[in-house]
Amino acid sequence: MTPRRRTWLVGGLAAAVVAGGIYFPLLRHRIRRDAHLEAQSAEQARRVLSQAAVETQAEPRVKAKLFWASADADGTLTPVTIELPLSNDPVLRAKQVLNTLLAGPVNVELRTLPPDAALLEFYLLRDGTGVADFSEPLATSLPSGIESEALAVDSIARTLEANVPQIQRLKILIHGQETETLAGHLDLTGTFLVNTKPAAAAPAAPGAVPAKLTPGSAPGKLSQPEKKP
Amino acid sequence: MPPVRNVLNTIVLDPAHGGTDPGARGVGGIRESDLVLTLAAQIRAALEKQGFSVVQTRQGNDNPSLDDRSAMANAQRGAIFVSLHIGSTGLPGTVRVYTLPDTPAAPLAAGALLPWDRAQATFLPMSRKLAELAQAELTLHFKGSPNTAPSAPVRQLRTIAAPAIAIELSSVSVEQRETLDKMLPGVAEAVARAVAAYKTVYDATPVPGALP
Numbered sequence: 081m082t083p084r085r086r087t088w089l090v091g092g093l094a095a096a097v098v099a100g101g102i103y104f105p106l107l108r109h110r111i112r113r114d115a116h117l118e119a120q121s122a123e124q125a126r127r128v129l130s131q132a133a134v135e136t137q138a139e140p141r142v143k144a145k146l147f148w149a150s151a152d153a154d155g156t157l158t159p160v161t162i163e164l165p166l167s168n169d170p171v172l173r174a175k176q177v178l179n180t181l182l183a184g185p186v187n188v189e190l191r192t193l194p195p196d197a198a199l200l201e202f203y204l205l206r207d208g209t210g211v212a213d214f215s216e217p218l219a220t221s222l223p224s225g226i227e228s229e230a231l232a233v234d235s236i237a238r239t240l241e242a243n244v245p246q247i248q249r250l251k252i253l254i255h256g257q258e259t260e261t262l263a264g265h266l267d268l269t270g271t272f273l274v275n276t277k278p279a280a281a282a283p284a285a286p287g288a289v290p291a292k293l294t295p296g297s298a299p300g301k302l303s304q305p306e307k308k309p
Numbered sequence: 310m311p312p313v314r315n316v317l318n319t320i321v322l323d324p325a326h327g328g329t330d331p332g333a334r335g336v337g338g339i340r341e342s343d344l345v346l347t348l349a350a351q352i353r354a355a356l357e358k359q360g361f362s363v364v365q366t367r368q369g370n371d372n373p374s375l376d377d378r379s380a381m382a383n384a385q386r387g388a389i390f391v392s393l394h395i396g397s398t399g400l401p402g403t404v405r406v407y408t409l410p411d412t413p414a415a416p417l418a419a420g421a422l423l424p425w426d427r428a429q430a431t432f433l434p435m436s437r438k439l440a441e442l443a444q445a446e447l448t449l450h451f452k453g454s455p456n457t458a459p460s461a462p463v464r465q466l467r468t469i470a471a472p473a474i475a476i477e478l479s480s481v482s483v484e485q486r487e488t489l490d491k492m493l494p495g496v497a498e499a500v501a502r503a504v505a506a507y508k509t510v511y512d513a514t515p516v517p518g519a520l521p
Contacts, residue, residue, distance in 0.1 A: 223333065228398040230461040264325075269464075
């Protein structure tokens with residue numbers, strides 16, 4: 081190799097190293113950004129799909145009862161009757177009423193759940209346990225406190241009780257995971273009794289504790305989570 | 310064998326949160342974890358004046374786990390547990406006293422161990438009585454507070470093997486910390502009066518699972 085060719089080769093290699101030094105950090109930044117966007121898109125798509133599954137059904141409009149905070153700010157809930165297209169399928173129906181509950185009342189001061197929280201999925205087990213899987217903001221954006229957390233869970237339980245009789249107990253997951261508390265206070269390790277009235281598709285669980293969440297009970301009362309043996 | 314009775318002499322005060330967990334936070338920079346520590350000091354002084362000994366689950370800005378706090382309480386004999394909180398919601402200037410909701414507890418065989426995750430179940434009637442006394446005292450002083458003590462499945466209470474309540478003040482939403490600071494002496498005095506009244510009930514009640 082002639083000295084001139086060698087100089088060109090070394091020069092070319094040096095230029096490639098410099099270009100790589102500049103390009104690789106940019107590439108790494110772009111990959112990280114794309115990964116973040118992909119995660120966001122997946123979450124958005126999940127929400128859109130679950131919402132679409134709920135909204136595309138041609139269902140009759142019925143009067144649904146939803147529970148938001150009382151205007152007296154006294155730590156109790158007030159039922160609000162709203163006409164909604166509700167499915168006869170208990171899982172779809174649960175999603176419909178919970179999405180409406182999450183959307184909030186006309187007066188945003190009476191919300192019981194954070195505006196950025198979403199219902200990711202809802203399952204109904206054969207023993208009548210409804211499993212509601214919420215996104216992380218349900219825990220992270222909810223104002224911390226015994227009263228605020230009790231109101232949040234109670235509004236979910238009472239709304240399900242009023243509209244989906246097949247659900248007898250409620251289990252709350254945060255992003256697919258069981259968590260010890262909602263936002264530092266309320267116990268989420270067990271299930272909440274929702275409805276003890278017998279439902280055709282849901283046999284009573286052995287050892288079930290009498291429910292506090294019956295229509296005649298005072299609003300804002302939660303039963304203690306049942307521990308699974 | 311005659312029923313076993315304990316004498317109430319120790320109050321376990323539990324200032325909630327602490328360390329990396331500030332608890333409820335107000336717009337004016339109010340932190341629940343700081344305020345409950347101040348409240349605990351004031352309740353402690355009021356109780357010690359009445360001759361009770363006081364154990365705190367934390368003394369400074371640390372955050373023992375919920376189970377560590379329970380372990381501290383469950384190691385005491387002749388004790389009750391009072392967890393202290395400042396909420397984010399509710400009518401400012403009001404106070405609520407919580408117990409776990411009622412659940413039927415299986416009878417405990419003589420000498421049987423209390424299951425850790427259901428330790429509170431057998432003490433619920435005693436907790437309820439303590440909560441009623443404390444709520445009545447607090448409602449006298451803080452108008453707008455409920456007349457009866459509410460219940461909620463508070464995780465901290467579930468593993469306490471003693472009469473246990475959680476007290477929550479409203480709220481960190483006030484603009485000035487001074488508004489809450491002014492409540493603290495009244496809460497401390499009311500809690501001390503309720504505990505003194507409860508002692509007569511406690512001393513006359515057979516304690517579930519107590520050692521002879």
